[in-house]
Amino acid sequence: MAPQLDGYFKQVDTLSDHFIERLRKAVAIPSISADEERRPDVVRMGQFLADELTALGAEVQQRPLVVIARYGNDKKKRTILVYGHYDVQPAGKEDGWATEPFELTVDSKGRMYGRGSTDDKGPVLGWLNAIEAHQKAGVEFPVNLLMCFEGMEEYGSEGLDDFINAEAKKFFADADAVCISDNYWLGTEKPCLTYGLRGCSYYSVEISGPGQDLHSGVFGGTAQEPMTDLMRVLASLVDTHGNIQIPGLAELVAPLTDDEKALYGDIAFTMDNLYESLGSTTSIYPDKEKTLMARWRYPSLSVHGVEGAFSQPGAKTVIPAKVIGKFSIRTVPNMEPEDVDKLVYNGKWWVASPKHWNFTAAAKATERVWGVKPDLTREGGSIPVTLTFEQATGKNVLLLPMGSSTDAAHSINEKLDKKNYIEGIKLLGAYLHYVAEEPMTS
């Protein structure tokens, strides 16, 4: 039987101004983790969360740049562990923002502009708002909620893996499933659940020759030039249609099954969605299915740049003595890191079963709040903490996004739509209800 949610939903609507105000306060704290001078603001943001959680009756522990909390301790209820982060990317008006990045600005269409609105303060506050709306509606909270809110996600989540592993059998010990709200809808109209991520293997190719940089006039034509060879190496990695040219790499990729192939046609995604995101029509494939498969289930190789060579505007006639080319391969099942060699940095791909009760509950909650069955999506990018949680807890991990694809996370004019925020809060609460009673599948 579907959970009774009307009272909760109504309360969320009633409290919407209050919830937006809460987000406004959070956005106003410039918790930029990559900027050492802003590190105190990251701490302040953690304190803000801790205070709000404590006021809501949660048991809170503040660790250096991580806030963990528990709401509810009922042995008869399931326990859901949720993750989000309260630090943000850098932002400044000089980058081209149309509004003050650390001032939540709501336009007539309900777009709430502000750094962190969608990545990831809005979703984090969503959990707090869900607790509050339950309380004010007098609706019993359906699960025990464990929270892990991080303040260093945009700075590589240094130390977080160790922290999660250490708490897996302590603070997080009774988690039955994990839910992460830190990604985005595939488009703008339809919510999705995300059950897979590509991994990332990052490589450097270093080529050196002469003992120091040389003048191209004096030595050009007589000395071997590292840039010449580096260009040759980098050009050999991938063709102009995006096909990786590394022999044997394609054989590592899990074959496409008919079942999987059938999934792509139904996804709410159009080539126009892609063109809008790209800001151009320079796509590799002309059709949706091939594009989605290229993004989700096939590897890609990007050449990111060259270190050690001339990278400024203008003309400089130096032969660099040592150059380092950078490229990365987005990896997919079944590409094991040790097979994808010469590794410098390695994030593994992740795919969960979307048939797990954690997912089916979320799908029902989504249909309840948004009135449509969610797409089951994967992401082209990686969210390393996903895999950490899965491995540390041994539990199913769900990615349940709040924001949409146009939110411009990491870009200027980042925003979260009011509708996504408010309905998203409903969704988070609804998810907890459904997940509390969904029949347990593996």
Added chain:
Amino acid sequence: MAPQLDGYFKQVDTLSDHFIERLRKAVAIPSISADEERRPDVVRMGQFLADELTALGAEVQQRPLVVIARYGNDKKKRTILVYGHYDVQPAGKEDGWATEPFELTVDSKGRMYGRGSTDDKGPVLGWLNAIEAHQKAGVEFPVNLLMCFEGMEEYGSEGLDDFINAEAKKFFADADAVCISDNYWLGTEKPCLTYGLRGCSYYSVEISGPGQDLHSGVFGGTAQEPMTDLMRVLASLVDTHGNIQIPGLAELVAPLTDDEKALYGDIAFTMDNLYESLGSTTSIYPDKEKTLMARWRYPSLSVHGVEGAFSQPGAKTVIPAKVIGKFSIRTVPNMEPEDVDKLVYNGKWWVASPKHWNFTAAAKATERVWGVKPDLTREGGSIPVTLTFEQATGKNVLLLPMGSSTDAAHSINEKLDKKNYIEGIKLLGAYLHYVAEEPMTS
């Protein structure tokens, strides 16, 4: 009959400490033209030169960042126009200098370390020292000397071409030949005269695709990546043996004649000289002749770098939206700029006749001072002012270097050997004597 030079030479030896002191004063002025804050020092350096020249009895005119002067106005004598520059490259101990760059430091082997010592304050002061030694020796100065000393050479000599062209029929009107001391010996043991320079055509290749930078996880595999195509373009320009792959370019190059081919064997240059300069043995050719031809008479293509892509240390997973590859082609006879297309910046090659009386006189002076016949060299690099003087005055231009190949011009620990300085002063004076009486050939 050979000029009577013994008295002059003896006087140079007698005055050597005084001349080194003059260089010490010049090196102490950090006349770094590329640094706007040091521009007053460039002016101060010009004033220093003007004062010294005035004290020597020269007629001096100070223009913004150019000092021109005339010494002697005897219609019966030839008039030689000399060029040098009194600005220097930036330098700081933090770059790795073993000594204070703006403090002339003489070691036990007579190496005089200091920014500008060899490029180009030593050679510039050489002319002043030659005047002074003539005066003190009571030897009549053999020519009228016109001087053009520039303070902006290391900043692109902005405006200098216009200045030279404007003065060509005025202050420089009676010049019979030009002599420039702003390059280096091929090796360390044997002086040379330089009669040719390669030109330089600098190119940019801009490739753009998406409207903004993209996340490689989200869009890798679905969007055309400009870096992929740029690597392909840059890799196609030159092979790993330095052979330019641009169709038709080789056909522009003047064919090698048997006469020219015979010139290279006698040049005092060894592969070890090259290996020492490179700081490695990564040469393209194993033998001297091919190496010299590759440096002097064949074009070369160098890839200098990429603008717009990731160039810092570390790992960044961005797909750049627009990238600009930079490469240059060192040009040789008969490659006309308009034939070497898509030009951004263009410096032409230069070759003079080493049989001109300006050269034969310098050769005799060199043999007189150094006891060996000088090599006749060309340079792989370009000194654009050479061509400007040749074209503006219509006269033969000689490059008569003072410093040696190990002087590290533009590098840290720049130096000029005392011997090169002192004997070089002798050479400059001797050159003036020989050039005053050398039979005029075309």
